[in-house]
Amino acid sequence: MIREDVPRHIAIIMDGNGRWAKRQGKPRLAGHKAGVAAVREAIGACVELEVDYLTIYSFSSENWSRPRDEVRGIMSLFVEVLAKEVRELNEQNVRVQIIGDMSAVPVKTRRAFNDCCASTAQNTGLTLVVALNYGGRGDIVAAVRRCMEDSVSGNMKPASLNQEAFAARLSTAGIPDPDLLIRTSGEQRLSNFLLWEAAYAELYFTDELWPDFSRESLLQALVEYQGRSRRYGGV
Ligand code: IPE
Numbered sequence: 001m002i003r004e005d006v007p008r009h010i011a012i013i014m015d016g017n018g019r020w021a022k023r024q025g026k027p028r029l030a031g032h033k034a035g036v037a038a039v040r041e042a043i044g045a046c047v048e049l050e051v052d053y054l055t056i057y058s059f060s061s062e063n064w065s066r067p068r069d070e071v072r073g074i075m076s077l078f079v080e081v082l083a084k085e086v087r088e089l090n091e092q093n094v095r096v097q098i099i100g101d102m103s104a105v106p107v108k109t110r111r112a113f114n115d116c117c118a119s120t121a122q123n124t125g126l127t128l129v130v131a132l133n134y135g136g137r138g139d140i141v142a143a144v145r146r147c148m149e150d151s152v153s154g155n156m157k158p159a160s161l162n163q164e165a166f167a168a169r170l171s172t173a174g175i176p177d178p179d180l181l182i183r184t185s186g187e188q189r190l191s192n193f194l195l196w197e198a199a200y201a202e203l204y205f206t207d208e209l210w211p212d213f214s215r216e217s218l219l220q221a222l223v224e225y226q227g228r229s230r231r232y233g234g235v
């Protein structure tokens with residue numbers, strides 16, 4: 001792995017917690033709990049490698065369709081983990097940012113995230129972007145709505161709409177596009193993650209389940225990334 005060619009932005013679809021738990025004969029929530037340690041490890045590696053942005057898909061806008069107990073368990077897990085980890089995040093100079101529709105998130109979870117974002121807002125190292133109740137299509141539609149509102153209110157002429165003006169209205173505004181998009185658990189799909197932003201991301205799929213994804217696994221993904229030729233449509 002070449003330290004000079006580390007991606008600026010890594011995005012991860014952390015998948016396979018449920019299957020991990022099933023293999024251990026445990027309830028699905030045990031898999032989500034085990035996944036927290038893998039998140040911690042990924043953050044630590046990104047801090048060490050001086051990656052600028054790490055985006056983690058932690059709950060999709062489609063995940064509400066899961067059994068009520070699992071959803072509740074995940075929402076409480078966020079509260080528990082954030083309270084426990086905020087000190088360490090500050091020590092690591094990590095700034096936490098959220099993308100997704102927070103208005104539909106239970107109030108305790110929303111508050112925990114808002115507190116964590118506020119407490120880490122001044123940090124200047126890694127930006128950890130947590131995708132929560134996030135869906136790429138929903139985010140694109142929300143951006144279209146903002147464009148229309150700005151047009152109606154006279155703040156934007158339709159002719160001035162271009163890719164930059166559009167991207168500035170996505171929840172990822174100001175965040176560079178991901179260079180490397182990792183998905184664990186053997187599935188090879190985007191599941192509504194960063195549809196606009198991942199246009200030129202290098203995709204990396206591994207069979208490892210998220211709770212098993214270690215620092216070594218991340219380094220392996222980086223080695224593969226560094227062997228890719230990014231052409232952006234050129235030669
Ligand atoms: C990913 O693991 C975590 C979330 C979607 C919240 P899953 O819970 O999807 O695990 P599998 O895919 O069922 O194994």
Ligand code: IPE
Nearest residue numbers: 013014015057058059060191
């Ligand atoms: C994607 O995983 C969402 C997250 C990792 C948060 P899913 O497990 O929800 O995706 P599908 O259902 O397999 O496409």
Ligand code: MG
Nearest residue numbers: 015016017018
């Ligand atoms: Mg899954």
